[in-house]
Amino acid sequence: MISLKALRKNPFKSLLIFSSITIAVMAIFLISSVSQGVIGMYSKMIKTDGDIIITQKGISDTFFSNVDIGLIQKIDKLKSVASSYGMIVGASPIGHIPIAGIYGTTANHFSHYKLSKGEYPKDGEVILGANLAKQFATRSVNIGNKRFKISGIFSSEIGFEEGGVVMNIEDAGRLFNRSASFILVTTDLPNNTDSIVKEIALLDDEVEVKTTQNFVKEYNQFKIIENSSLVISTLAFAMGLMGIASVMSMIVNSRKEEFGIMRALGKSRFFIIKNLFFETLIMSVSAYLFALLLSLGILAMLPHVEMLQGYVNGTLSLSTAIYVLASTLFMALLGSLVPAWIASKTDPILLINQGCA
Amino acid sequence: MIKVSHVSHFYGEEQVLFDLSFEIKSGGFIFLSGESGSGKSTLLCILSTLLKPSSGELLIDGESVDKIKNLDYFRQSKVGFVFQFHYLINYLSVYENIALAALEDKKHNIQIILKKLGISELSTRYPNEISGGQRQRVALARALVNEPKIIFADEPTGSLDSKNSTIVYGLLAEASKNGTTVVVASHDMQIENYATKIIRLKDGQIL
Numbered sequence: 001m002i003s004l005k006a007l008r009k010n011p012f013k014s015l016l017i018f019s020s021i022t023i024a025v026m027a028i029f030l031i032s033s034v035s036q037g038v039i040g041m042y043s044k045m046i047k048t049d050g051d052i053i054i055t056q057k058g059i060s061d062t063f064f065s066n067v068d069i070g071l072i073q074k075i076d077k078l079k080s081v082a083s084s085y086g087m088i089v090g091a092s093p094i095g096h097i098p099i100a101g102i103y104g105t106t107a108n109h110f111s112h113y114k115l116s117k118g119e120y121p122k123d124g125e126v127i128l129g130a131n132l133a134k135q136f137a138t139r140s141v142n143i144g145n146k147r148f149k150i151s152g153i154f155s156s157e158i159g160f161e162e163g164g165v166v167m168n169i170e171d172a173g174r175l176f177n178r179s180a181s182f183i184l185v186t187t188d189l190p191n192n193t194d195s196i197v198k199e200i201a202l203l204d205d206e207v208e209v210k211t212t213q214n215f216v217k218e219y220n221q222f223k224i225i226e227n228s229s230l231v232i233s234t235l236a237f238a239m240g241l242m243g244i245a246s247v248m249s250m251i252v253n254s255r256k257e258e259f260g261i262m263r264a265l266g267k268s269r270f271f272i273i274k275n276l277f278f279e280t281l282i283m284s285v286s287a288y289l290f291a292l293l294l295s296l297g298i299l300a301m302l303p304h305v306e307m308l309q310g311y312v313n314g315t316l317s318l319s320t321a322i323y324v325l326a327s328t329l330f331m332a333l334l335g336s337l338v339p340a341w342i343a344s345k346t347d348p349i350l351l352i353n354q355g356c357a
Numbered sequence: 358m359i360k361v362s363h364v365s366h367f368y369g370e371e372q373v374l375f376d377l378s379f380e381i382k383s384g385g386f387i388f389l390s391g392e393s394g395s396g397k398s399t400l401l402c403i404l405s406t407l408l409k410p411s412s413g414e415l416l417i418d419g420e421s422v423d424k425i426k427n428l429d430y431f432r433q434s435k436v437g438f439v440f441q442f443h444y445l446i447n448y449l450s451v452y453e454n455i456a457l458a459a460l461e462d463k464k465h466n467i468q469i470i471l472k473k474l475g476i477s478e479l480s481t482r483y484p485n486e487i488s489g490g491q492r493q494r495v496a497l498a499r500a501l502v503n504e505p506k507i508i509f510a511d512e513p514t515g516s517l518d519s520k521n522s523t524i525v526y527g528l529l530a531e532a533s534k535n536g537t538t539v540v541v542a543s544h545d546m547q548i549e550n551y552a553t554k555i556i557r558l559k560d561g562q563i564l
């Protein structure tokens with residue numbers, strides 16, 4: 001097959017196209033999957049641990065919200081409520097680590113964090129996430145202006161939790177000067193939560209009550225991450241695609257002479273376009289697959305990179321993969337076939353150039 | 358076989374061919390001579406359908422070139438080209454370069470021609486693995502493979518030493534003896550020895 005021969009005999013050019021496609025495709029994969037991954041983890045944390053979330057009215061961010069923890073007692077008395085817990089989410093320097101997550105929770109939620117060593121924290125104690133624990137050999141640690149005893153180490157399915165500490169909600173409340181960031185409620189009727197949402201809303205007019213499903217959908221931080229990653233990845237991808245198209249057209253232009261020769265030998269326009277089509281196809285599909293494998297490899301490694309402390313995670317959706325494949329092919333073919341088509345309409349000898357000069 | 362009537366050609370504003378009219382009959386070895394810049398290559402390209410003249414008409418076997426429906430097939434089956442530079446395709450072997458040009462029913466000619474031109478043993482090599490003289494012979498083999506009625510050659514020995522030039526001229530002369538019309542454009546007067554007809558160009562006009 002002539003296309004393969006052309007690719008093999010021009011390894012440098014082939015490599016150039018191959019790597020430019022690979023880089024462009026990887027850029028979009030990594031940017032979009034990391035942002036999807038971060039959102040996915042946070043929403044999983046909220047969704048798996050409850051059906052209903054209670055935050056401060058008018059405060060749409062879990063970090064700034066403040067609700068009265070006393071509400072838990074009233075909620076637990078409601079029919080169809082299975083359990084509920086309060087949580088404070090914050091961030092602070094921990095020892096020599098400039099910033100890490102702090103999860104203050106009521107004791108009934110400790111079991112969410114799987115102890116791998118020691119025991120759950122009492123007052124004035126913390127347990128460290130597995131990733132963070134690697135940074136500390138001491139028995140106690142400074143958080144804010146207080147010193148906490150390290151009572152154990154935990155692991156979690158949610159990567160970034162392993163980069164933080166867990167303590168009692170009262171301790172966290174003193175650090176962050178609030179009662180609870182939010183309260184999560186698990187019901188006996190996960191499919192019919194609307195009536196319970198209304199009942200809880202009647203208990204306190206300072207709070208906002210939502211199903212976790214709705215909360216995650218409407219959560220502003222997610223929208224910001226999602227939108228900005230969409231903008232960044234679209235830009236990166238657009239630039240990558242233009243790079244692909246321009247590399248392709250440069251290469252096609254540098255091969256005008258060859259096309260002129262083929263035309264002079266009586267090869268049809270169709271013959272030239274067809275071969276170029278296959279060359280481009282082979283090139284971009286193999287570069288795409290290579291980029292896909294590399295990206296999947298990197299994404300699989302990310303949670304284990306110590307520096308990132310599990311904060312960065314990535315998932316690659318099938319629809320993203322298909323979308324990227326389609327647009328890569330489109331741009332590569334556009335970049336190669338349009339100049340080839342224009343060239344094929346030129347008098348062959350003008351393509352060969354020196355011929356008449 | 359080829360009739361040129363009132364052909365002029367411009368590159369942009371610059372006119373390089375001035376209202377040329379003449380006829381080339383079938384058979385023979387035609388030498389298009391003239392100094393560098395006189396318009397030989399331009400005329401040869403027009404004669405061989407590789408370039409459309411700015412004005413005027415070209416008739417081949419009585420048919421206007423503009424009216425030829427399948428110009429690709431016409432070029433492949435009726436015409437052969439040899440250029441000053443070999444213009445072989447660098448990623449194809451000697452054999453594949455010739456096969457690229459060959460019509461399906463002429464593929465059996467490839468080995469015969471390679472042998473005749475003394476380059477059979479090169480058939481698996483690539484253009485950058487053979488000498489300039491050998492490359493030009495491969496280009497000639499490519500031009501001959503479809504047994505065209507007419508062969509055009511533009512400075513076919515322009516990049517060759519005199520020994521290789523003589524070989525190439527000999528091969529072109531032999532083709533013309535076998536009935537192919539050969540049209541060679543060159544400023545090399547050595548060709549006069551082979552030519553059966555000479556067309557002299559000066560500043561885009563026939564002398």
Ligand SMILES: Nc1ncnc2c1ncn2[C@@H]1O[C@H](COP(=O)(O)OP(=O)(O)O)[C@@H](O)[C@H]1O
Nearest residue numbers: 356357368373392393394395396397398399400
């Ligand atoms: N592609 C081109 N564009 C512009 N001018 C050209 C081109 N090819 C040839 N010319 C000009 O046309 C004239 C005739 O050139 P050419 O046909 O190559 O003559 P020759 O083959 O006899 O040297 C020259 O003045 C040359 O500079």
Ligand SMILES: [Mg+2]
Nearest residue numbers: 356357397398
């Ligand atoms: Mg010339």
